[in-house]
Amino acid sequence: MDALAGLRLALVFTIVAHLSLLARSSSLAPQELQIINAERRIDLTSHIIKVFLTLKVENTGKSPASEVFLAFPPTQADRLAVVKAQAAVGKRKKKTYLPLDVTPTELPDAPNGTKYFSISLLNPLKTGETVTLEVLYILTHSLEPFPAEISQSESQLVYYRDGAIILSPYHIKQQTTFIKTPSTKVESFTRVEPMNRAGTELKYGPYDDHQPYSFSPIIVHFEINNPFAVVEELVREVEISHWGSLQITEHYKLAHAGARHKGVFSRVEYQSRPSFSGVSSFKHLLARLPPRIHSVYYRDGIGNISSSRLRTDSRKSELEIEPRYPLFGGWKATFVIGYGLPLQDFLFESPDGRRYLNFTFGCPLAETVVDKLTIKVVLPEGSKDPSAVVPFPVDQSLETSYSYLDVVGRTVVVLEKKNVVPEHNSPFQVYYKFNPIFMLAEPLMLVSAFFLCFMSYVAYLHIDLSIRK
């Protein structure tokens, strides 16, 4: 019934969209490009939705085109974590992929608040030539639980909304969309013929000859019990000590963003029948940490959390943590993970004499979305001219913090980014100038303080303060 209603709605929308857009479409197309073939694969197996888009673009205009635009409906644009593009070069066997720059742009007369990303091509596309583009974009917070509240014994169902037809400023000759669901348990989906369903895959299309800005909304209602682990706020502090260690402290504010828990929580049922009870909840989280890790701790505001396991080998360390209680929908937990790393693995000297820290951005927890990530790199006292190099846009600022016996304070490079997904776990660098003499400042201070202490005692012993002799 739902599906039918959705279909009707979708049809109405399509017609309206067509009518309103047809009139203006000619003036909107930025360049005379058209997409010969488009294939889209939407992966819904996790709450981090990955969409692979393959576009075969042809220049039908007169002048060479240097950029290709991608269009997103405004609701999706807010939830976009990553948009990456690469161009396929070469023939079948020797195909190589070259990464391309993707930047968000504005276009005049964007219909209904459509948002754009522009892909800059390596070589301008001449008239009559074609290029194959591979685009990956990641959506977060796009699965809406329905029903919004479930009890302990129910499994979790969600809605996914998108269009059957790819939203694009170009004419698309032929297109297909594949949607992969985590299991075969699909409650309903919008039908836009031709389509078929096989196993865990829904296939929309192929559709021929769609005008620019064609849109046909679809809804897929399916079961997903994978953990919806969302870190609402993560603050990672990386403290550099030139005495040979890198101390990392990570403050997590974790939430289960799935369907809210309803009614009571029965621990007995949860533990005795794990396959039926609380299937959408999660107990374990895996943090992938660098190798040669030491002094790991896992605690929260009221003390150590005793449920964690650490496995280390030469290439990586894996910390398996359990929050104090299993997380059901809507439940939250905060905790801190801290560890030390050998400095020589991460701190290097660049040819111009500056030092730089090479560290991984993003969140070490597997399969989690971070709503707001703050990385604070605490440079040693006395370091100058800090600058950060991050492969994607982040907000940067500087702070000063005071730690053990600091006098002038330590410079802190603060990097902030919203909506971070595991794809952001790429290295970044922080460059700074440091004179090793500053390492001796604090020991010298302590030594002189003790020396003064003893001197004043010696002086006191030699003074007789009594009034009567």
Next chain:
Amino acid sequence: MTMAASETAKGSSLRYAFGNVLSFFTLLLIGVLAFSIRLFSVIKYESVIHEFDPYFNYRVTQYLTKNGIYDFWNWFDDRTWYPLGRVIGGTVYPGLTLTAGSLWWLLNSLNIPLSVETVCVFTAPIFSANAAWATYLLTKEVKGTGAGLTAAVLLAMVPSYISRSVAGSYDNEAVAIFALIFTFYLYIKTLNTGSLFYATLNAISYFYMVCSWGGYTFIINLIPMHVLLCIVTGRYSSRLYIAYAPLVVLGTLLASLVPVVGFNAVMTSEHFASFLVFIIIHVVALVYYIKGILSPKMFKVAVTLVVSVGLVVCCAVIAVLVALVASSPTKGWSGRSLSLLDPTYASKYIPIIASVSEHQPPTWPSYFMDINVLAFLVPAGIIACFLPLSDASSFVVLYIVTSVYFSGVMVRLMLVFAPAACIMSGIALSEAFDVLTRSIKFQLPGVSENSQINGGDTSTGIVVTENDAGKSDKIEEPAKERSSKKNRRKEKEHVEKVSLKSKIEKRLLVLPLEASIIAILLLVLLGAFYVVHCVWAAAEAYSAPSIVLTSYSNDGLHVFDDFREAYAWLSHNTEVDDKVASWWDYGYQTTAMANRTVIVDNNTWNNTHIATVGTAMSSPEKAAWEIFNSLDVKYVLVVFGGLVGYPSDDINKFLWMVRIGGGVFPHIKEPDYLVDVCWEKLDDKLD
């Protein structure tokens, strides 16, 4: 001849220097020992606040460090005793909180970013080290350096004190015991020197004790008792007056500045003894003064006149006082103090005081557990204190006698008894070693008087002991001691000669060589047994934080962290203003760890409120729901230990809920909740 004399003088001053350095480092090591023996809890478990009351203190400290001292004094806490609230600033002994707060502030102003929790966890071990040093000072004033060092070592690891001061046990007693011993030290110091400087310090130290713990009443009763004892035994001197009068005046003024004490410092019966003795000491001082200026005959006439008039006045005053005191319902005594005087008082009238296990009288094994071999050494120490009896040693004897009584009434006061036992045992051990080693030394072949002085390095501690004992003997003489350092040095040389003379006398008190060696070995064995017991007690008996439970089974160690799981869940997944009802034991922990409003907590000031919760807990579901609903309760926290075999859960405490609830609401009757079969036995088991 003169050259030889100057040489020996030089040698002895060198020995003094060496002895001082040695005792300084010994003291340092004692401090390290006192601190580190209390770290078992951190190493075995984690750096976390323990048990119940420490959580409240921790929360207050957090508030203090966050909002500052003025907000702290005015703090009305609306997150506890809902809907009544509690005035924290006026009902809490602020000493511990202020100590840890200023420690934290100091560290942070030096840019050492320790968290409030860390500072709180380690406050108790730090103050244990201080207490050990204070014990050294006190015992040194009584019986010399050797006894001081021994007593300090014993106190550093006495299990009774460890039980209240392991790392994480952030409770008033941790700092209060230090304050107690230090106040006693300053009192004795003033008594020995007659210096107003120490008298002032004494009043300040007493003030710190008043800030820290309700047990300050012990000081303000013990010191007057000792003053009275001195007067009665004819030991009145101006030094006694200086030691006592400023303490009462300054001390009372300062004590009434602490909000929780306030006018109680002059109005409750606990303090009357001090004022009475204050009057007596003035009368005695006046009598001595008049005796000095009148001829003996005139003096006799004056005495008969004054006594006859004075008796009449006294009778009138006492009658008025008795009438006043008798008119108040508790006779001017607080419930806890009354239960000290009459050990059966609490169980008769106040079930809440009786329900706390630390308010029960101790059993004999608990003496052995808490002070171990010291129990055997104490009598020897008392005997040593009478040879010879000085003002200082009579004070220590009085201290131990009274504290033995109090510890017999309440387990908790074992804590006051432990330092006295340590001091006594320190004196006993030190004297015993003194006698035994001297016997050996006199009898060893080839050891002459001369070589003993040169070879004194090996037994410096003992030589120093003798000298200081001689010094304290000298203090007995009415000649005033000067505090200037240079003069003191000269005096020491003088004392040396005196002690040489006494040494020859002591030659007659020599024990047989074999007996001495065996006795020393036995004493060392006894000491070793004590050390082993203390380390065991610190590591096994008293290190558990009680919020984390561990159990060993075939497949390794199991950790039960259910308390914190519940508190963490409450703090993250309920509304900030939700009310949580639980039995009062968990009140402090809920406010501190879960940050949620509770109905009752461990500060059991309102019996009716506790009885309301007790009634709800022991009522059927519908009635309980109505009670809880009227208190806006959204969550109820109950502890069930049946699954894992945790003995002190709410089922165990249930009878107390019934009793306390029934005490206020008569429709709750205890027999309704008991099975017919011999419920007396069941009751005993549940306790």
